[in-house]
Amino acid sequence: MATAFVHSSCNTVSGSNPQRRLLRDSPAASTSTTRRWSRVNLASVARTLFSLINAGRVREAASLFESTEKPDTFLWNLMIRGYANGELYEEAVHVYRRMQDAGVWADHFTFPFVIKSFANSSSYDDGLRVHAKIIKVGLDSDLFICNSLVTMYSKFGLLSAAERVFYEMPERDDVSWNSLVDGYVSNGEGWRSLVCIKQMQEAFGMRLDWFAITSALAACSLELCLEQGKEIHCHVIRNGLEPDIKLQTALLDMYCKNGDMVYAQRLFSSMSRRNIVTWNALIGGYALNDEPLQAFASAIKMQDNYMIPDTITVVNLLPACAELRSMDHGKAIHALAIKKGFLPHLILETALMDMYAKCGDLKPSELLFEKMTEKSLVSWNTMIAAYVQNGRNLEALQLFLHLQEGPLGPDVFTISSIIPACAELASLQQGTQIHSYVLRAGYGRDSVVLNSIVNMYARCGDLNISRQVFDRMMCRDLVSWNILIMGYAIHGHGKAALELFSAMKDTGLKPNQSTFTSVLTACSITGLSDEGWLHFDSMQQEYGMSPEIEHYGCMVDLLGRTGDLRAAIDFINKMPLVPTARIWGSLLTAGRNNRNIEVAEFAAEQILRLEHDNTGCYVLLSSMYADAGKREDVDRVMSLMRQKGLNRTAARSLVEFDGKTCSFVNGDRSHDQSNKIHQVSSVLSRKIEEAACDPGAIFDPIDAVMKKANSPNRHSLRLAVIFRLISSTVGSPVLVKKNVRICNHCHHAVKLISGFSGREIIVGDTKIYHHFSDGTCSCGDYW
DNA sequence: ATAGGGTTAG
Numbered sequence: 001m002a003t004a005f006v007h008s009s010c011n012t013v014s015g016s017n018p019q020r021r022l023l024r025d026s027p028a029a030s031t032s033t034t035r036r037w038s039r040v041n042l043a044s045v046a047r048t049l050f051s052l053i054n055a056g057r058v059r060e061a062a063s064l065f066e067s068t069e070k071p072d073t074f075l076w077n078l079m080i081r082g083y084a085n086g087e088l089y090e091e092a093v094h095v096y097r098r099m100q101d102a103g104v105w106a107d108h109f110t111f112p113f114v115i116k117s118f119a120n121s122s123s124y125d126d127g128l129r130v131h132a133k134i135i136k137v138g139l140d141s142d143l144f145i146c147n148s149l150v151t152m153y154s155k156f157g158l159l160s161a162a163e164r165v166f167y168e169m170p171e172r173d174d175v176s177w178n179s180l181v182d183g184y185v186s187n188g189e190g191w192r193s194l195v196c197i198k199q200m201q202e203a204f205g206m207r208l209d210w211f212a213i214t215s216a217l218a219a220c221s222l223e224l225c226l227e228q229g230k231e232i233h234c235h236v237i238r239n240g241l242e243p244d245i246k247l248q249t250a251l252l253d254m255y256c257k258n259g260d261m262v263y264a265q266r267l268f269s270s271m272s273r274r275n276i277v278t279w280n281a282l283i284g285g286y287a288l289n290d291e292p293l294q295a296f297a298s299a300i301k302m303q304d305n306y307m308i309p310d311t312i313t314v315v316n317l318l319p320a321c322a323e324l325r326s327m328d329h330g331k332a333i334h335a336l337a338i339k340k341g342f343l344p345h346l347i348l349e350t351a352l353m354d355m356y357a358k359c360g361d362l363k364p365s366e367l368l369f370e371k372m373t374e375k376s377l378v379s380w381n382t383m384i385a386a387y388v389q390n391g392r393n394l395e396a397l398q399l400f401l402h403l404q405e406g407p408l409g410p411d412v413f414t415i416s417s418i419i420p421a422c423a424e425l426a427s428l429q430q431g432t433q434i435h436s437y438v439l440r441a442g443y444g445r446d447s448v449v450l451n452s453i454v455n456m457y458a459r460c461g462d463l464n465i466s467r468q469v470f471d472r473m474m475c476r477d478l479v480s481w482n483i484l485i486m487g488y489a490i491h492g493h494g495k496a497a498l499e500l501f502s503a504m505k506d507t508g509l510k511p512n513q514s515t516f517t518s519v520l521t522a523c524s525i526t527g528l529s530d531e532g533w534l535h536f537d538s539m540q541q542e543y544g545m546s547p548e549i550e551h552y553g554c555m556v557d558l559l560g561r562t563g564d565l566r567a568a569i570d571f572i573n574k575m576p577l578v579p580t581a582r583i584w585g586s587l588l589t590a591g592r593n594n595r596n597i598e599v600a601e602f603a604a605e606q607i608l609r610l611e612h613d614n615t616g617c618y619v620l621l622s623s624m625y626a627d628a629g630k631r632e633d634v635d636r637v638m639s640l641m642r643q644k645g646l647n648r649t650a651a652r653s654l655v656e657f658d659g660k661t662c663s664f665v666n667g668d669r670s671h672d673q674s675n676k677i678h679q680v681s682s683v684l685s686r687k688i689e690e691a692a693c694d695p696g697a698i699f700d701p702i703d704a705v706m707k708k709a710n711s712p713n714r715h716s717l718r719l720a721v722i723f724r725l726i727s728s729t730v731g732s733p734v735l736v737k738k739n740v741r742i743c744n745h746c747h748h749a750v751k752l753i754s755g756f757s758g759r760e761i762i763v764g765d766t767k768i769y770h771h772f773s774d775g776t777c778s779c780g781d782y783w
Numbered sequence: 784a785t786a787g788g789g790t791t792a793g
Contacts, residue, residue: 050784074784081784112785147786175786182788211787218788246789253790280790312791319792350792381793413793 046074053082073107080113089117093126108139112148119152127152141170147179154183177204178211185215190222208235210247217250221257229254245271249278256285261294276307284316292320296329311342318351322358330355344372350379357386377408385417393421394661397430412443419452423459426737426764429659431456435469451479458487461735461762461769478509485518491769492778494526501535511539513548520554524561525768527780532558546576553582560590561782565599581610588617592624593782600624615641615648616740623743653720654737657727664716664723673723678714680722685713688752712745717763721750725757733760741765742783751775 045068052061065071065079076099083092096114099106106114111134118127131149134140146169153162162183166176177200184193197216200206208216213232220229233251236243243251248271255264264285271278279302286295299309299317314337321330334352337343349368356364369375369383380403387396400418403410410418415438422431435453443449450473457466470476470484481504488497501519505511511519516539523532536555539545552575559568568590572579584606591600600621607617618641625633641648653664662671671677712718717738724734742750742765754761755775763770771778 054784077784109785116786142785144785149786151786173786178787186788214788244789249789251789256790275789277790282790284790310790315791345791347792352792354792376792378793385793411793417793 042068042072042075045071046078049075049078053078053085056082056086058082058086058088071104073104073110076104077107077109077113080110080117084113084117087120089121092117093121093123106137108142108145111139111142111145115145115148115152119148119155122156124156127156143169143171143173143176147173147175150176150179150183154179154187157187159183159187159189174206174209174212177206178209178215181212181215181219185218185222188222190219190225193219194223194225194228207239210241210244213241213247214250217254221254224258226255226258226260229258245273245275245278249275249281252278253281253285256281256288259289261285261289261291274305276302276310276313279305279307280310280312280316283313287316287318287320287323290323292323295320309336309340311337311345311348314340314342315348315351318355322355325359327356327359327361330359344374346372346374346376346379350376350382353379353386354382357382357389360390362386362390362392377411377414380408381411381413381417384414384421388417388421391424393424394663396421397425397427397661409441410437412446412449415443415449416452419449419456423452423456424737425654425656425661426460426735427656427661428457428460428462428735429656430661431460433659445474447473447475447477447480451477451483454480455483455487458483458490459764461491461733461764463487463491463493476507478512478515481509482512482514482518485515486521489518489522489525490764490767492525492771494522494528494531497522497526498528498531511543513545513551516545516547517550517554520551520558524554524557525779527558527561527782529558529562549577549580549582552577552579553586556583556586556590560586560593563594565590565594565596569599579606581607581614584610585617588620589783592620595624595628597624597628612644613646615646618646619648619740627744649740651716652739653716654739655720655724655735657724662720662723664720666716667714668716668719671719671723673727676726677719677722680726681713681718684718684722684749684753684756687756688749691752712743712749715743715746717742717746718749718753721753721761721763725753725759733762735762735764738763738765741767742770747777747781747783751777 045064049061049064052058052064061079061082065075068075071079076095079095080092080099083089083095092113096106096110096117099110111130114130115127117123118130131140134145134149139145146165149165150162153159153165162180166172166180169176177196181193181196181200184190184196193215197208197212197219200212201208213236216232217229220226220232229251232254235241236247236251241247248267252264252267252271255261255267264282268274268278268282279298283295283298283302286292286298295317299313302313303309314333317333318330321327321333330352337348337352342348349372353365353368356362356368365383365386369379372379380399384396384399384403387393387399396418400410400414400421403414415434419431419434422428422434431453435456438444438449438453450469454466454470454473457463457469466484466487470480473480481500485497485500485504488494488500498519501511501515501522504515516535519535520532522528523535532555536547536551539547539551552571555571556568559565559571565587568587572583572587575583584603588600588603588607591597591603604617604621607614611617618637622634622637625631625637651666655662655664664671668674669678717736720736721734724736728734742763747770750761750763750770750772752775754772759773761772763772765783768779768783770783
């Protein structure tokens with residue numbers, strides 16, 4: 001052994017560089033006696049250092065190493081290995097640098113440790129440099145080095161580089177294959193890893209070992225291949241592979257991820273030993289598969305078995321709290337995590353943010369997010385999604401813009417949260433920018449993302465672009481069609497929507513429940529009565545579907561639209577489903593539009609029986625009374641609402657200007673141009689009164705009762721429309737988005753304004769889009 | 784002496 005050390009030391013020290021020899025061989029050390037003594041000394045140091053490193057005693061090894069004069073390659077390698085195996089990668093790299101500075105040559109033993117250190121400290125540039133060096137010194141065909149490089153590149157996410165090393169290496173062993181397979185799995189490429197495994201088995205006749213099996217199981221979890229996962233399970237049993245606790249847990253996890261909790265539970269019961277990881281996998285499985293109670297039960301059972309919950313247990317339980325919408329459970333777990341000292345922890349904090357948001361409380365989420373010392377893209381995505389889920393679209397958009405100021409770039413998750421926010425806000429400019437980002441970032445083939453973009457353009461009032469994106473999609477799925485049909489429906493293009501529906505059927509796609517929601521919505525909004533009934537029947541007769549509450553709602557809307565309120569009530573009474581507030585809401589609207597107060601009162605009664613806090617219902621009823629001149633009833637309804645401690649939803653109108661969303665409330669004076677807006681509003685109001693057909697102009701008790709700020713002249717919609725009219729190019733359409741439905745007064749006023757200004761004005765409310773032009777509206781005054 | 788992933792957030 002000692003000779004080998006001396007040999008490698010000679011290799012390193014002497015070489016053929018006279019200058020190096022000159023530098024290293026100082027006159028004092030060049031006598032033959034000193035050299036012999038130092039060889040003996042080096043050999044004994046090597047033996048001690050070797051056993052210290054193997055025992056994991058790196059610090060002691062380091063002090064011995066530092067006191068050693070002129071350590072040889074072997075000693076340097078030992079130190080680098082000691083640090084790398086102790087996960088002290090910075091130190092390992094530091095030692096490697098000192099080794100280079102000392103002029104000692106790195107060999108085929110050195111590089112695997114160095115590569116590992118760069119790989120695990122995400123030192124991308126250093127990793128590439130060391131690869132170049134390896135090629136330069138001619139070690140690029142070494143099996144161990146190449147295997148390490150494959151792992152390094154896949155840890156960097158550079159799969160094509162990993163593949164290149166793999167395919168160019170002169171010989172490959174099982175570690176080479178397993179490293180590549182793992183590279184695919186850990187980069188989310190489940191399919192490619194399964195293909196690779198098949199190849200190594202079939203084309204190269206290799207046996208799958210423990211590592212290959214665990215990778216294959218992870219791939220089956222990723223791609224939801226339950227059948228292949230089961231095959232691997234059989235393979236384990238058939239080939240008599242000793243299923244150790246890790247392998248069994250990997251199997252358990254595969255069943256959990258594939259949603260087969262029955263099998264997972266069976267496997268779990270059959271296990272002779274279980275550790276914390278096993279329990280965590282089971283708990284995570286129940287939480288993932290919407291069995292929150294089972295998740296909690298398992299956590300309790302786990303503790304009965306003397307297992308102490310760890311960070312991962314807590315992370316796995318949080319989605320169960322979210323699923324139950326139980327803040328109490330969530331808070332208790334949060335408290336436990338604090339008590340146990342699990343925080344701060346990036347993943348745990350992110351999971352907590354998500355839990356609070358899903359339980360409907362954004363405050364704790366925001367606090368957690370602000371205070372996080374380290375934020376990953378997932379943290380940002382979670383917070384953005386939290387805002388969107390809770391209807392706080394403006395904040396979501398602000399946070400999204402804030403994210404882009406930093407080093408992190410939005411990914412598909414970010415995009416699929418933020419696009420619906422743009423749709424809700426009708427932020428066409430923002431949405432368009434994000435669309436172009438999607439194309440640049442290469443997410444333009446993701447059908448989920450594209451579908452949300454088609455929807456976004458439709459909700460931003462641009463049906464043409466929406467259609468264009470749809471037409472250019474590589475593969476349109478059922479959702480794409482449903483979205484586009486709905487887009488045409490809400491803009492009042494019922495005929496076009498129905499044409500799309502038949503085009504969809506021509507492609508061989510089978511409609512689902514959502515398709516019929518889109519189709520029936522199209523019929524009801526456009527008043528296509530015969531077609532509506534035809535499709536309502538065909539959905540049952542031809543497709544064997546049972547209509548859901550939404551479909552019945554559309555039919556009530558349709559009946560209301562044709563003015564047959566008696567038939568609408570009969571239809572509701574004969575429905576096989578229990579009518580919900582949504583159904584009575586359609587009847588209420590029908591009553592309002594047909595000016596039938598009795599029907600409206602009846603519908604409102606039903607709604608308030610189900611939803612005592614439905615403010616929209618009070619408001620609509622009171623406005624009907626107002627229009628009918630029933631002052632006492634207005635007072636009665638409004639005071640009833642106040643008694644219940646309810647406030648009417650603050651009406652808001654949004655417009656986008658210069659890429660920013662501007663929000664207006666009734667009587668708003670907060671805007672830069674408020675003075676001008678109000679001046680124009682007064683002028684227009686006079687013109688509208690002169691036109692003398694405002695239904696509210698003759699007698700308007702609401703105006704009398706409410707403060708002046710609440711007069712229809714000051715409604716948020718009018719302010720928003722005027723702002724947009726005076727601040728945009730002549731001739732371009734005006735788009736306003738509202739959070740409540742348009743009132744009669746505004747509808748009438750905007751019709752006239754579109755005539756006065758010669759501009760197209762599009763107003764999206766919570767249900768439909770009104771296209772005003774030349775003094776008329778696309779909804780035909782029924783909404 | 785050298786290369787290796789059981790459970791964790793959207």
